[in-house]
Amino acid sequence: MKDEPLVSVVIATYNMGQYLPDAVESVLNQHWKNLEVIVVDDGSEDNTPDCISRFKDDPRFRFVRTKNQGQPKAKNLGLGESSGEFVAFCDADDLWHPEKLRLQMPLFEDPGVGIVYSEVSYIDECGVEVSKSRPYTRYSGWVTNELAIKNFIPFGTAVFRRACVEQDGAFDETLPMGIDWDLWLRYSLKWQFQYIPEETYIYRLWSGQMSRNYRGRYDNAVQILGKFLESNPDVVPPTFVSRAWADMYVSRAMAIANAEKTFIEPLKDIIEGLRRDVSYWPAWRSLIKLILRRV
Template identity: 40%
Template structure:
C-alpha cells in the first residue's frame, strides 16, 4: 500500500493539469499514488490520461458533481495512510510530501499538517506574496474566526475522515474551511513554515464568484457556531468580518474588478468587526480600491504586474496574508 494518496480534482483544467501532475511526480518522496478525479470534464482529459505511463497515477471519471464530491471520490478510493489534496491548477515544491510525511510520522497526535504557500500568476510564477500561517496545535477557535489553511497544502491522516466525515458536497466554495474546522474539533494541527505550494490566482476561478461565495460563508459560519458555547459566540462577528473582507478582495480580483462592490463588502466587514479597520489586510484593501478608482481596470492591472515584479525581487521574507 502507498504511504500517501494524492487527490487531484479536475474539471476542464487540462491547460494546467500536466504541469500540476509533473510537480507531484518530481517529489523527493516517492511512495505515493495519484488519483485524478475527472469531474465531468469536456477537455480531452481521458485521452491525455490514457497516455500516462507512471503506474502510480490513476484517473477516476464521474459525472460533474462539484469539487467536494470529486475530492470525496478520491478519498473513498484512497489506499494511503495519509491523504494530500492538490487542486488541478496548483503546484508543489519537490520536498513538500517528504517534509509532511516526516511531520506526521514523528507526531502521532497531529491529524493534519499544512504548509505556507506562494501566490502565483497564471503561468505559475510566484507574485512574491506568501500565505504564512502559524495555525498549529488546537486551532478550532482560530479557524472558526478565519480560514488559515490552504487546501493544496494539506496532508491529513485518512482515519480523520472516519471521525468527522468528508467534504460537504452541497458547498461549492469554502468546503475546505468547513472540513478543517471539523477536523480541528478532534485533532491537533501542525504547519511546515516554508512555502511549498504555488496557488494560481485566476480571475475566472470559482473562488472569485463572490455572490456564491457570500452564501457559502454564511452557511459555514452559521453551522460552525450553532452549537458553540456562549463564550465562543463572540468569535462569530469576527468571522463575518473576515468573510466580508475576503469578499471585498474577491470583487477586486474577479474578471469585472468591481471596486464599488468591494467598498460595500468592506463596509459590511467593518460593521461586523470594527477592529478589523486597522488590520494590514484592510489597509491593503483600501489602497487597492483607491488605485482601482483612480487608475481604472487596465492601469490597475499594469500596476499589479509592476508590483509583482518588484515584490519577487525583494521578497526575501514572506508576509502574512489571508487564505484563498
C-alpha cells in the same frame, strides 16, 4: 519517518487538460516514493484523457472518469478510491514541490497531529513566478478559535490522516465552495494542526479559476460559519465568535468594494462588522479606506 506510509493524492479536474499533466508529474516526482495519484475527471469536455495518457503505465497512477457533478463529489469520489493512511489534494492547475511530503510527513510522528500544512508560492498562467504577500497568520496546535475567524490554511498544502475522514466525515457535497474551511473546522475539534514555513505548494493565478467568484465565496462562508457555530455552540468562546462575524462582514465589504468600486453595500457590511465587535481594528481601518475612496 522510519517507514514511508502510503500517501494518497487526489486531483479532481474539469477541463484542465492544459495544466493537468504538469500537476500529475509534480506529484509523481516526489522524493517520497510510497504514494498513489488518483485523478478524478469530473466530466471534462476537453482532451483531458489524451493529455494524461503518458502516465497510464505508472503503477502509482489511476484515472477515474465520472459525469460532471461538481468538485465536492469529485473530491469525495477520489477519497473513496484511495487507500493511503494519509491523504492530500492537488488542484489540477497547481503544482507540488518535490520535497513536499519529505518535509511534512515527519510531523505526523506525533499521534495527536491530524493535519500538516505549509506555506505556498505563486505562478501565473504561463508558469512565471509571481510575488504575492502573505496576508494571513498561520497557526499550529489546537486552532479552532483562530480558524473560525479566518481560513488560514492553503488547501493544497495540507496533508491529513485518513482517520480524520473516518471520524469526522469527508467534504460536504451541498457546498459548492468553501468545502476545505468546513472540513478543517470539523477536524480541528479533535486533531491538532501543524504548520511548516517552507513553500511546498505552487498555486497558479489565472483568470478562469473559481476563487475569483468572491460573492459566491462569501455566501458559502456565511453558511459554513453559521452551521459550525450552531452545531458546536460551546466550543468557540463568545469573544472569538464576535470577532469571526466581524471579520466575515468586513472582509466581504472590502472584496465587493475593491471589485465593484461601490460604497453603500460595503459600508453596511463594515457597520455590521463593528456592531459585532467594535474593537476590531481592521474594521475601522477598512471604514477609513472606504470613506477616503469616496472623497
